[in-house]
Amino acid sequence: MSALNTPLEIYKLLNKSNCRKCLLPSCLAFAAAVIQGQKKITDCPDLDDQTIQSIIGETVPRKNFEGEMADQLTGLKQEVEKIDLASVAEKLGAVANGDTVAINCLGRDFIIDSYGELNSVCHTNIWIHGPILSYVIHGQGKTICENWLPFKQLQGSADWSRFFSHRCEEDMRQLVDGHTELFFELMDLFGAKEITGGIDTDYSLLIHPLPKLPMVINYWLAEDDFASKLSIYFDSTAPDNLNIEFIYTITRGLVEMFRALIVKHNMTGKLF
Numbered sequence: 262m263s264a265l266n267t268p269l270e271i272y273k274l275l276n277k278s279n280c281r282k283c284l285l286p287s288c289l290a291f292a293a294a295v296i297q298g299q300k301k302i303t304d305c306p307d308l309d310d311q312t313i314q315s316i317i318g319e320t321v322p323r324k325n326f327e328g329e330m331a332d333q334l335t336g337l338k339q340e341v342e343k344i345d346l347a348s349v350a351e352k353l354g355a356v357a358n359g360d361t362v363a364i365n366c367l368g369r370d371f372i373i374d375s376y377g378e379l380n381s382v383c384h385t386n387i388w389i390h391g392p393i394l395s396y397v398i399h400g401q402g403k404t405i406c407e408n409w410l411p412f413k414q415l416q417g418s419a420d421w422s423r424f425f426s427h428r429c430e431e432d433m434r435q436l437v438d439g440h441t442e443l444f445f446e447l448m449d450l451f452g453a454k455e456i457t458g459g460i461d462t463d464y465s466l467l468i469h470p471l472p473k474l475p476m477v478i479n480y481w482l483a484e485d486d487f488a489s490k491l492s493i494y495f496d497s498t499a500p501d502n503l504n505i506e507f508i509y510t511i512t513r514g515l516v517e518m519f520r521a522l523i524v525k526h527n528m529t530g531k532l533f
């Protein structure tokens with residue numbers, strides 16, 4: 262057996278029953294938790310000893326997400342130091358100012374300096390910092406063509422699409438289901454624009470997590486025997502403008518940010 266480096270490789274060895282005996286909502290969540298070092302493989306009671314031993318011998322546990330991102334950030338910052346920010350600003354839809362560049366993320370400016378540090382009047386977090394640096398370093402600045410595709414149809418998304426569906430679309434759907442009005446109020450605050458005349462949805466919104474990474478969020482309310490539904494679409498140029506892993510990361514970051522804001526609002530009555 263080759264080394265098990267990704268959640269998908271662990272997931273393939275599970276029985277996929279989503280029985281929750283590991284206290285997580287699904288086998289997919291469990292696989293991700295094992296890779297991130299948050300769960301031990303023995304926490305799934307349905308694996309036989311032989312499989313457990315083979316997994317223990319081959320798993321390369323990752324640090325927790327924050328530790329892993331911190332390592333990635335160190336490398337990304339070193340790469341930013343080699344870049345003339347002013348020369349890449351225009352193609353990225355950013356604004357150069359001396360040694361810094363301002364990138365608009367959800368209607369707010371985030372300032373990157375020549376050392377890769379990130380500053381904003383908004384709260385910044387690790388989910389945002391890595392994708393913004395990657396956008397600056399590797400983004401090709403392709404022009405948006407408005408050919409909208411689900412994540413699973415984006416080039417290079419095969420290893421990430423199950424996780425995107427589970428941790429981004431499904432988690433966001435649950436947030437919207439529980440806090441529909443508040444969620445769309447937040448979207449409005451972050452510069453979302455309503456889309457009309459497209460497919461038949463209850464809500465269809467366009468937001469810009471990065472200037473050349475637009476995202477369309479479609480939501481259908483539950484009706485009669487039909488559950489609610491949420492899908493996220495990207496422009497077909499998305500993987501050229503941001504590495505696919507960071508598209509997953511920044512979307513996951515949005516879900517976490519909205520979740521934190523909703524929790525705060527419910528406790529204090531305020532959003533910011």
Ligand code: SF4
Pocket residue numbers: 275276277278279280281282283284285286287288289291292304305306307
């Ligand atoms: S206990 Fe095992 S089979 Fe059940 S959900 Fe967790 S990982 Fe899947």
